[in-house]
Amino acid sequence: xxxxxxxxxxxxxxxxxxxxxxxxxxxxxxxxxxxxxxxxxxxxxxxxxxxxxxxxxxxxxxxxxxxxxxxxxxxxxxxxxxxxxxxxxxxxxxxxxxxxxxxxxxxxxxxxxxxxxxxxxxxxxxxxxxxxxxxxxxxxxxxxxxxxxxxxxxxxxxxxxxxxxxxxxxxxxxxxxxxxxxxxxxxxxxxxxxxxxxxxxxxxxxxxxxxxxxxxxxxxxx
Amino acid sequence: xxxxxxxxxxxxxxxxxxxxxxxxxxxxxxxxxxxxxxxxxxxxxxxxxxxxxxxxxxxxxxxxxxxxxxxxxxxxxxxxxxxxxxxxxxxxxxxxxxxxxxxxxxxxxxxxxxxxxxxxxxxxxxxxxxxxxxxxxxxxxxxxxxxxxxxxxxxxxxxxxxxxxxxxxxxxxxxxxxxxxxxxxxxxxxxxxxxxxxxxxxxxxxxxxxx
Amino acid sequence: xxxxxxxxxxxxxxxxxxxxxxxxxxxxxxxxxxxxxxxxxxxxxxxxxxxxxxxxxxxxxxxxxxxxxxxxxxxxxxxxxxxxxxxxxxxxxxxxxxxxxxxxxxxxxxxxxxxxxxxxxxxxxxxxxxxxxxxxxxxxxxxxxxxxxxxxxxxxxxxxxxxxxxxxxxxxxxxxxxxxxxxxxxxxxxxxxxxxxxxxxxxxxxxxxxxxxxxxxxxxxxxxxxxxxxxxxxxxxxxxxxxxxxxxx
Numbered sequence: 001x002x003x004x005x006x007x008x009x010x011x012x013x014x015x016x017x018x019x020x021x022x023x024x025x026x027x028x029x030x031x032x033x034x035x036x037x038x039x040x041x042x043x044x045x046x047x048x049x050x051x052x053x054x055x056x057x058x059x060x061x062x063x064x065x066x067x068x069x070x071x072x073x074x075x076x077x078x079x080x081x082x083x084x085x086x087x088x089x090x091x092x093x094x095x096x097x098x099x100x101x102x103x104x105x106x107x108x109x110x111x112x113x114x115x116x117x118x119x120x121x122x123x124x125x126x127x128x129x130x131x132x133x134x135x136x137x138x139x140x141x142x143x144x145x146x147x148x149x150x151x152x153x154x155x156x157x158x159x160x161x162x163x164x165x166x167x168x169x170x171x172x173x174x175x176x177x178x179x180x181x182x183x184x185x186x187x188x189x190x191x192x193x194x195x196x197x198x199x200x201x202x203x204x205x206x207x208x209x210x211x212x213x214x215x216x217x218x219x220x221x222x
Numbered sequence: 223x224x225x226x227x228x229x230x231x232x233x234x235x236x237x238x239x240x241x242x243x244x245x246x247x248x249x250x251x252x253x254x255x256x257x258x259x260x261x262x263x264x265x266x267x268x269x270x271x272x273x274x275x276x277x278x279x280x281x282x283x284x285x286x287x288x289x290x291x292x293x294x295x296x297x298x299x300x301x302x303x304x305x306x307x308x309x310x311x312x313x314x315x316x317x318x319x320x321x322x323x324x325x326x327x328x329x330x331x332x333x334x335x336x337x338x339x340x341x342x343x344x345x346x347x348x349x350x351x352x353x354x355x356x357x358x359x360x361x362x363x364x365x366x367x368x369x370x371x372x373x374x375x376x377x378x379x380x381x382x383x384x385x386x387x388x389x390x391x392x393x394x395x396x397x398x399x400x401x402x403x404x405x406x407x408x409x410x411x412x413x414x415x416x417x418x419x420x421x422x423x424x425x426x427x428x429x430x431x432x433x
Numbered sequence: 434x435x436x437x438x439x440x441x442x443x444x445x446x447x448x449x450x451x452x453x454x455x456x457x458x459x460x461x462x463x464x465x466x467x468x469x470x471x472x473x474x475x476x477x478x479x480x481x482x483x484x485x486x487x488x489x490x491x492x493x494x495x496x497x498x499x500x501x502x503x504x505x506x507x508x509x510x511x512x513x514x515x516x517x518x519x520x521x522x523x524x525x526x527x528x529x530x531x532x533x534x535x536x537x538x539x540x541x542x543x544x545x546x547x548x549x550x551x552x553x554x555x556x557x558x559x560x561x562x563x564x565x566x567x568x569x570x571x572x573x574x575x576x577x578x579x580x581x582x583x584x585x586x587x588x589x590x591x592x593x594x595x596x597x598x599x600x601x602x603x604x605x606x607x608x609x610x611x612x613x614x615x616x617x618x619x620x621x622x623x624x625x626x627x628x629x630x631x632x633x634x635x636x637x638x639x640x641x642x643x644x645x646x647x648x649x650x651x652x653x654x655x656x657x658x659x660x661x662x663x664x665x666x667x668x669x670x671x672x673x674x675x676x677x678x679x680x681x682x
Binding site for chain 1: 270271272273274292293295296298300302304306307308309310311315319320322323324325365
C-alpha cells in the first residue's frame with residue numbers, strides 16, 4: 001500500500017509541477033485576499049495583533065477550499081479517476097495520497113501568503129509557534145476536506161457544496177488555529193498560551209484522519 | 223474463468239442488463255456484439271469491477287466480485303472508451319505509474335518492454351498529450367497489460383486505432399489463447415469480430431441472444 | 434434508485450402490507466402527544482411558579498431544553514441509521530437517518546429561535562455568541578449541509594451512502610465543536626442561557642420540566658414514525674413507477 005500511495009502522490013506532484021495551474025493561481029488568489037483585507041480593515045499597527053491571525057486564517061480557509069475543490073474534480077474531468085478505481089488499490093490509500101498532495105500544495109501557497117503577510121503588515125512573530133499552528137490547522141482542513149471534496153465532486157454544484165460541508169465541521173480547527181496563531185504573534189509564553197489550542201487542533205487531526213480514512217471507501221464505491 | 227448467473231444491472235429506472243447467464247473458459251476469446259445501448263459496455267464494466275451487479279452472482283477465477291473486488295482487479299485489464307492516460311506524463315512515466323499501482327515487480331523494466339511491444343519505444347519520453355490518437359490508444363492497451371492480467375477486456379478497441387495499432391490489436395487477441403489469457407472484446411464490426419474470436423455473444427436490450 | 438436497489442430488502446415487503454396497523458398505532462401516538470402537550474402547557478403556565486429574577490420569559494426554558502434534547506436524540510438516530518446503512522445497505526436504515534436528520538434540523542432551528550428570544554430578554558439583544566447557542570448554530574449548519582448534500586444527489590444509492598458518511602462524521606464532530614466553542618468563550622465570559630432558576634430547581638419547576646421532556650420525546654417519536662412512513666410511501670411510488678416502465682419496455 002505504501003508503494004501505491006507513493007506512486008499516486010508522485011503522479012499528482014509531477015502533473016502539478018508541469019501544469020503549474022493550481023499552486024500558482026492559488027498563490028495569486030491568497031495574495032489578493034490579503035490585499036482586500038487591507039482595504040476592508042484599514043489596520044493600524046495596534047489593531048494588527050488582534051486581527052492578524054483571523055486575517056491569515058480566513059485567507060488560508062478560502063485557499064484550502066479552492067485547492068480541495070480541484071483534488072478530485074480534476075481527475076474526473078480528465079477521466080483518469082476510473083483508471084485509479086480499476087487498480088487493486090485500497091480506497092483508503094487513495095484518500096491518503098490525495099490528502100498528502102493537497103497538503104503539499106496548500107502548504108506551499110501558505111508559505112507564500114505568510115511571506116506576503118509579514119511584508120505587508122510587518123508583524124513580529126515566533127516562527128516556530130507559527131509553523132506549528134499553520135501545520136496543525138492545515139492538516140485539520142485537509143483531513144475532512146479531502147473526504148468532502150470526494151463527495152462534492154459527485155454533484156453538480158460542487159464548488160459551493162464543498163465549503164457548505166467543510167466549514168461547519170471544521171469550526172474546531174478554525175477556533176484552535178486562530179488562537180494558536182494569535183499566541184505566535186503576541187509572543188505569549190507557549191506553555192500556557194499555545195499548547196491547549198494546538199492540542200485541540202491536533203486531536204481533531206488525529207480523530208478525523210482516522211475516521212475519514214475508514215469511511216472513504218463508502219464515498220468512492222458506487 | 224468467468225461464471226455469471228442472473229446478472230442484472232439497473233441504473234435508476236432503466237435496466238441495462240437483465241438476467242445475464244454467461245460462462246467463459248480460461249483462454250477463450252469471446253466477442254460481444256450488439257447495437258448501441260444493448261449493454262455491452264455495462265457488462266464489461268461489471269467484469270472490470272467498475273460497477274456492481276444489482277442482482278445475480280458473478281465470479282472471476284473463482285473470486286466473487288462483490289466479496290473480493292481487489293483480488294479481481296489485480297487479474298483484470300480494461301481497455302475502455304477512455305484511455306485513462308494523463309496528458310502531462312510521458313509515456314514511460316505513465317506505465318511506470320500504473321505498474322507501481324498494480325504492484326508490478328521491476329516496473330521500470332516492464333514499462334520499457336511494453337512500450338517496445340506496442341511500437342512506442344522511440345516515443346517513451348514524449349508526453350501523452352503530444353502523442354497522436356492512435357499512439358495514445360496503443361499506450362492505453364499497454365497500460366491495460368502492465369500487470370499481465372489473465373483476463374483482458376476491450377470495449378470497442380478497433381475504433382480510434384491507426385493501421386499499426388489495429389495490427390497490434392489483432393496480434394494481441396490472436397495470441398491471447400496461446401498465452402493462456404482470456405479475452406473479451408466488444409465490437410460493431412461483426413465480420414472482424416468473428417474473425418478474431420472463438421465465440422460470439424449477441425446482446426440486445428440487456429439480454430443475451432446466443433450465437 | 435433507492436427503492437429499486439432495495440429489491441433484496443425483504444423487510445420492506447413485510448412493512449407495506451402492515452401499513453394499516455402502523456398508521457393506526459401512530460395515530461394513537463399522535464393523540465397521546467396532543468394530550469401530553471396540553472398537560473405540558475398546563476404544567477408550564479398554570480402549575481409552575483413564575484421565576485423571581487427573570488419573570489415570565491424564564492418559561493421558555495421548559496420548551497427550549499426539551500427541544501435541544503430532541504435535536505440531539507434526532508441526530509443520534511441519524512448516526513444509528515447511517516452506521517446501519519453502511520453496514521447492511523438496507524434502505525430502512527437510510528430512511529431512519531434521513532427522517533431523523535430532517536426532524537433534527539427543525540428542532541435545532543426551534544432551539545435557536547427560542548434561545549434567541551430568551552436571550553433578548555436577558556441580554557437585550559437577539560444574539561450574543563453565547564457558547565451553547567453558538568455551538569448549536571454550528572450543529573445546525575452541519576445538518577443543513579447533510580440535507581443539502583442529499584438534495585444535490587437526489588434519491589439515489591450514492592446520496593444515501595454519502596449522507597451516511599456525513600451523518601457519522603457530523604455526529605462525532607458535534608461534541609468537539611461544543612468543547613472548542615466553550616473554550617473559546619471562557620476567555621470572554623458571557624451570561625449564558627443555562628441558568629433557569631439559580632443553582633437548584635424547586636420541585637414544582639422540576640416536575641413541569643419533566644412533563645415537558647416526556648412530551649417532547651413522545652412528539653419526536655411520533656414525528657419520526659410519520660416521516661418514515663412518508664419515506665416508505667415514496668419508495669413504493671418509485672417501485673411502482675419502475676415496474677410500470679419495465680413492463681412497458
